[in-house]
Ligand code: CDP
């Protein structure tokens with residue numbers, strides 16, 4: 001009952017009897033985790049016995065540009081350098097024919113909204129055009145990206161195209177990593193980093209052009225940047241502002257920037273066949289795996305892009321796909337699996353851009369990052385389960401959690417479009433046409449309307465912007481969320497009762513962290529434990545063995561070390577001495593509590609926990625070392641909703657600390673079972689620091 005994913009032709013992937021026998025006799029060496037061979041074999045058959053049924057629904061508009069594409073040059077010999085080839089490639093991008101017009105428009109207008117489909121060359125080409133036209137003589141060209149991976153990979157690409165070393169003329173700056181130098185004239189950075197640059201350079205004097213890229217993503221930092229760059233463009237008439245976006249409804253940006261002109265780069269797109277499932281899929285992970293295998297064994301050559309919600313999902317599918325293709329033998333083409341997500345180590349990120357070897361097929365397992373920020377050439381098939389992870393914030397409870405949500409129609413169209421960049425493509429949606437029409441919103445809600453604003457409020461306050469209610473937001477955040485943020489900052493002692501920044505708040509603003517984390521670090525001064533974290537690793541001279549013995553990945557510790565080095569530098573800036581007292585572990589916990597006292601939870605008889613303020617049932621994440629211990633009181637770092645509402649990163653807490661550390665936030669009744677055994681100090685006012 002195996003179906004061709006596309007045309008509906010039947011085909012047996014195991015027509016080759018030998019392959020099948022090999023597999024059944026175990027010669028194919030299928031091993032997977034703790035499952036025995038029989039179990040694995042059952043899994044495997046399942047893949048091909050129960051395929052996912054699709055119906056072809058529509059064909060996206062598209063123009064066949066095949067004839068216009070440059071033909072392969074037969075004389076392309078070794079004489080041509082890679083650089084030359086890259087230069088030639090630049091000329092084939094959809095934006096290239098509009099180079100002069102675009103530069104003219106930039107010259108004529110201070111603010112320009114640029115719209116062009118993903119892959120047309122906005123991010124990699126525009127800063128180079130500006131450089132070639134001389135803008136870098138007056139200052140840097142800065143280009144912001146919502147995602148770190150995009151900033152890094154685009155900077156790498158541009159430095160290649162220009163034949164310079166990454167970090168020299170072309171660099172990038174992302175949180176905890178500054179890959180720029182004195183020489184840098186073109187700088188790619190996350191939107192959050194540019195926001196932080198306002199702290200040290202409120203007029204962005206070192207820039208001649210700021211390009212706010214991927215504006216349609218409407219991240220929190222991008223939205224705030226809009227307000228700030230709009231403001232400085234009024235008194236810095238020499239500063240050029242480019243707002244670029246992949247979606248067509250750019251009028252909103254134009255309206256916001258006082259009717260700035262819109263420059264449209266005509267797209268180049270091939271037709272995309274859209275397939276929907278005939279019935280809803282109960283398990284989209286499973287359906288995605290099955291669909292990838294269906295495509296692999298039945299469809300003509302071309303790479304596959306699968307959209308997933310996060311690292312965990314990607315790793316799961318990566319493993320299952322590896323396991324399921326291992327037994328396929330040589331009759332079926334090799335399937336190269338390439339994951340891509342924000343925390344993937346840089347050296348592995350490059351793999352997704354490597355051309356697929358002849359005869360093989362690549363499957364890219366990506367988060368939303370591949371929707372518009374990154375373009376991977378050669379994708380012909382897109383598998384879209386229809387979900388993404390978004391942060392959502394409940395202003396009533398002050399709780400923020402990462403939730404898997406259905407994507408918007410706009411996202412679904414973007415995702416489908418990724419398959420039709422270099423030739424006609426196919427998109428397999430793992431949901432029904434009915435779901436698409438009726439259950440998906442048209443557009444995603446901007447982050448500013450669904451997030452905790454404490455960090456932004458702190459940054460704006462430290463920029464001297466006190467009147468947040470009248471700040472020029474494109475879409476103002478709910479006033480409830482703004483109020484909650486002020487309340488939280490007040491509780492953390494970052495603001496005083498008049499809403500002004502305190503000394504603690506000023507120090508906290510120096511750290512590129514959530515206010516709770518920066519408060520924890522600032523509080524480490526009081527508890528004399530600013531050095532603690534990782535001393536025992538340091539004592540072993542950062543040994544791999546130590547990580548192994550403590551079940552920690554070396555890579556994570558190395559990254560922790562880099563981040564720590566940076567934070568240490570910032571401690572110096574806010575005049576906090578590194579101090580350490582190894583005999584007092586409670587001090588560390590108290591410092592954490594100083595930042596995270598909002599996140600306390602108490603064990604219930606049922607084995608579940610209840611959050612102390614705004615009671616809600618939560619559980620310790622099974623990956624936690626405390627999941628078996630179940631301490632009576634805990635502080636958690638974040639809530640993640642998967643099958644249950646889980647607390648991730650948990651420490652044990654003594655309830656009396658809540659009263660000691662946050663007497664303004666907790667009363668005796670909140671911690672009453674502790675009060676029965678201990679006399680607690682009573683307090684008034686705010687955190688005593
Ligand atoms: O920004 P936009 O989506 O308009 O396009 P872009 O990111 O400038 O990408 C233009 C082209 O550069 C893509 O089609 C890729 O062929 C290439 N590129 C690449 O090979 N590697 C990267 N890291 C980024 C872009």
Ligand code: MG
Pocket residue numbers: 119122123124213214372373
């Ligand atoms: Mg781009």
